[in-house]
Amino acid sequence: MNIITRISxxxxxxxxxxxxxxxxxxxxxVVARYFFIKPTIWAAELSQMCLIWGxxxxxxxxxxxxxxxxxxxxxxxxxxxxxxxxxALALIAVIVFSVIVAYWGWDIFHDSFVRGRTTGSLMNLPxxxxxxxxxVGFALLAAQSVVELVRLPGDSHPGLGSSxx
Numbered sequence: 016m017n018i019i020t021r022i023s024x025x026x027x028x029x030x031x032x033x034x035x036x037x038x039x040x041x042x043x044x045v046v047a048r049y050f051f052i053k054p055t056i057w058a059a060e061l062s063q064m065c066l067i068w069g070x071x072x073x074x075x076x077x078x079x080x081x082x083x084x085x086x087x088x089x090x091x092x093x094x095x096x097x098x099x100x101x102x103a104l105a106l107i108a109v110i111v112f113s114v115i116v117a118y119w120g121w122d123i124f125h126d127s128f129v130r131g132r133t134t135g136s137l138m139n140l141p142x143x144x145x146x147x148x149x150x151v152g153f154a155l156l157a158a159q160s161v162v163e164l165v166r167l168p169g170d171s172h173p174g175l176g177s178s179x180x
Contacts, residue, residue, distance in 0.1 A: 020079055023159045027076025033069035037062045056137040064145050071152025075159035078109075081172075099167055106164045113157035120149030 044058035077083055090101050128143040 017162060019155075019158045019162045023075035023079055023155060026072040026155055030069040030071075030073035030076070033065040033072070037065045037069065040065070060134060060136050060138050060140065064140070067145055068148045071148040072155070074152050075155040078156065078159050078163060095171070099170070103164060103167055106160050106167070110157050110160045110164070113153040113160065117150045117153040117157060120146070120153060124150055 040058045040062040044055055044062075047058075048054040090098055093101065124143050124146040127141070127146050132142045133139045134142050134145075
């Protein structure tokens with residue numbers, strides 16, 4: 016397993032922990048609000064931040080696990096060689112898209128960082144904390160897609176997603 020895949024795995028674990036933290040915060044908010052009539056000022060905003068970071072951090076690991084949603088009704092009928100060609104084209108599209116999103120996401124993050132934009136909520140957190148998840152997540156997805164593209168010729172199951180027909 017190479018360094019990019021190890022980073023993807025670690026990012027996926029962090030993403031899963033952030034999802035669990037989101038659930039815990041929202042559960043706490045519901046209990047505090049409805050049973051004790053003491054709503055928090057932090058739970059909704061921090062849980063949104065954790066949810067966003069969790070999703071973007073997990074993208075690359077989901078690719079390594081072949082768990083992205085795919086429509087493979089036609090490609091499953093093709094030979095393995097043609098399936099690999101289709102998977103290569105899909106990975107190239109993911110790489111191009113991810114690089115574009117990471118580039119523009121970095122620009123948005125940097126602009127918010129420089130201007131000192133905040134969420135405007137009671138916590139008034141810097142918005143760049145959440146916006147940074149976009150370039151980080153998509154850069155990692157692009158890097159992992161390159162790794163998967165390099166691995167593809169030796170792969171006996173070239174599909175990029177799980178099949179549930």
